[in-house]
Amino acid sequence: MFNLAYLYLLSPLHTGGTTQEGNLLGIARESHTELPYIPSSTIRGRLRASTPHKNRNRLWGNTIEDVMGGENTNLTQGQVWVGDGSLLWVPVPSLSHGVIWISCPMLLHRWQRLTGQSLETVAAYSTNLGNKKPVYLKDAILKGDQLKLWEKWQEWIPIREQTQIQQVLVLPDQHCKTLIETSLWRQVKVKLDQHKTVKGGFRYEEAIPPDTLMYFPWGTVAQLNGAAEKVKSDLRDVFDSHPILQIGGQESLGRGFVQLVPWEVNYGL
Template structure:
């Protein structure tokens, strides 16, 4: 078997929904049950890439990579297995530098685990704030100085900024692997508890309405609230390939390289521009 890490860089808000919600938000995003961390189901990634390959008229590769259609599903499995795309970096509005890419020790630990299993070598040290009010930063772009204090102001949270060599190492490595150079100045590692709070309060929530054609007023019952991951979010997942009959695992990965650096639409609300993401293999095409 062969495994590769992929990234999804959200170029517009991403709504991977779960259907009707039970709270204030009518259409929430999908979240992991135990952690509450947003994710994009692997089935969504597989479906979008399968459609893209079919549009390129590579029907032979489609069947080998993704498996036969439902009427012939018993013939063999697809060579490629798609894990869920998990959140790695969440963009948060910053008082200085427009926005910060935040992550936490927990997110970095599980990403490092998956990355090593896929043959990558992430930095060995996982930087961790020693208190909830501390933020480890990779650069000064998001650091705000006030009364001789160095702060990172995220939404309405004031955190003490501490430059960290480990954070710089992670920012540089992620910048190379995911092709996002700005990470070297915007990476901010917060306490796991702070991340949990921001995941509940800093996602994008918008009101949607449907107007009556004749009066241009809101139709009865046609006001609802939708949640989305904000633009600039970075998610990652793992694609595992296996040999099926004479189709080798390495050949499957090679065939998937055509998607590297391409832009696809994931999740719902395609007609209003949601879910435009750039697909990238870690480290680029190989």
């Protein structure tokens, strides 16, 4: 059994990747799609730090530091598990419509499988923008006759009231991936000396753009049995007391602030 929690990005979010290519400091990416994601360890660490000390080790398990400095020499497993954070809707600039949130059948059906909802199949080029005017995106032009009017689009946007998502477009998987890649934030950083002269080279740092909607699954470990509801209640208290979280790096630059919205699913795999 598990639930979902949603993350609506209030500022660009940077989670370090495993490799650095040239002067580009990348973000964490799925190995099979190359799409950005938030590693579960990053989310888990943030939630653990936000949990009251009296419940911290019980919910999340102890750490090596706890073992080294205490009487208990064994690492213990926590009562909660957390999954990776996945993209659902990503904002892209549009010359004709301002901002449009895009997704693709792969991302939408991945979310649908986790929720267990029986929703209609979503096809590429579905939109709520109408099918007469062309849509000018950052690096693409879609003619009106390519687009299919999507009447039930709101069913595919959870926590819609807490977001700014109003204009949506479903693209083919490969085209969506390309547009997401070109819509990532890339900040140039240089090192200055005491005279504010550039010292050394420069680098680019990637980030997922604000107003992106993401989600992650969470649940309790199987062996809890009757204690699961108590654990879920304690974790919901953490969610409720921290509606805004900071995830990832560059906190001093205002990066990684997200609106956290828990959502009951209670779906069993």
